[in-house]
Amino acid sequence: MNSFGDRDRIILAGLAFYGYHGVMMEENNLGQRFRIDLELGLxxxxxxxxxxxxxxxxxxxxxxxxxxxxxxxRFKLIEALGHHIIMRLFGTFEQLDWIRIRVRKPEAPLPIVVGEAAIEMVRTRAQVNG
Structure with missing residues (x-):
């Protein structure tokens, strides 16, 4: 159970995008797939x-x-990408109390056969508004 307990949320999972985010030159030139999972509390x-x-x-x-x-x-870090998306969501939808986002890179340039690199961030409106 997360710190938001049984609060209401909209869930969008597995949103797929193709983009050019990353530190490596190949990521910026060739691009790659990204997956985004969201929980939006309201x-x-x-x-x-x-x-x-x-x-x-x-x-x-x-x-x-x-x-x-x-x-x-374009962002070098998926942490910065996740933060940017959070800020845009809070800036557009006043009803939102909190956001959980997971940004996944299934094709991250790592020597792994199966798996993915990902970040997860949780922010409340109070945290981003200072």
Missing amino acids: DMDAAALTDDVAQTISYADIYDLVKLAFEEK
Whole structure:
């Protein structure tokens, strides 16, 4: 159980993107696949009671913003990429209380046969607003 317990969340898992993030020259020139998993914490009571999409955040709007944030700038570190996506999400969707993001590089330039490199970050709105 995480520190957010049983709080409401929107989950988008396995979002796939192709990008040019990385430290190695090959990563910047050739690019590679990335996978992003998100948990977005918000109060869903109004949406649950009204069955009104205006009372929540559209999955499509979340995906569109993540895609934009992923593509608008190149990063050396997936930590910086994850932070950038978090900041864009908090800046766009006022309903969000917390975000958990995992950025995975299934083709990281490592001598492994199976597996992937990944980071996971958890931020609350209070943390990013100082």
